[in-house]
Amino acid sequence: MNYIGIDYGLSKTGISISDSVLKVATIKDTVKTENLINYLKKLYKNGDIFIVGLPISMSGRYSKQTYETIDFCLKLKNLFNTDILLIDERLTTQRSFSMTKNFLNAKKAKKNKDQNSALLILQRFLDNPYSSIKLEEKKPYKLENIEYNSILINDIIIKNSNIYNKSDILAKNPYVFWWYFKRNKRSTTLFDDLKNSYDVLITKDNKLDESNITFQKIIVVGD
Known part of the structure; x- marks a missing residue:
């Protein structure tokens, strides 16, 4: 079983991956969101679990971006019939850009920020699974x-x-x-x-x- 980390965006989405034994997140890819479902169909194996970054404002409020991410996750859950675990992604994008620009120029750092964010989201879950929220439909x-x-x-x-x-x-x-x-x-x-x-x-x-x-x-x- 693998964990697949996702930093969902309306135009581009970062992907990371880890197995359930080593529990070390690694960068997988950045894909255009319009191609995301087809990409995940090739990547996903039966029993894999998706770990998705949940956009939350610094004040702690949900937003339209939160809605778009949850809406995508519900489609993902129905398509693959697997668990979706949500991780608070506050500061993730900023941290991934700062981390990357230390050894890449700013243009390349910006290009890689989505997949680095996915890596940080997944590693945060692997370090503390109890920090996640399982996405479940409510009656x-x-x-x-x-x-x-x-x-x-x-x-x-x-x-x-x-x-x-x-x-x-x-x-x-x-x-x-x-x-x-x-x-x-x-x-x-x-x-x-x-x-x-x-x-x-x-x-x-x-x-x-x-x-x-x-x-x-x-x-x-x-x-």
């Missing part, structure tokens, strides 16, 4: 309309647009973020973006960790 929940207007949804998918369109959404899970973004609904990963109090919290585990936000009512959904 959407259907609720009846809620009369309150001040609502916070905590990292779950509420299918009723009459509810989520009048709610603030905390979406730390990448798939939850992707689901709402696809429907043009903004969410956040940060408590600082939220209000100090809400009428209702909709959650799955009856709590909101590391938060001083207050609620009048808690609605707990479950399987």
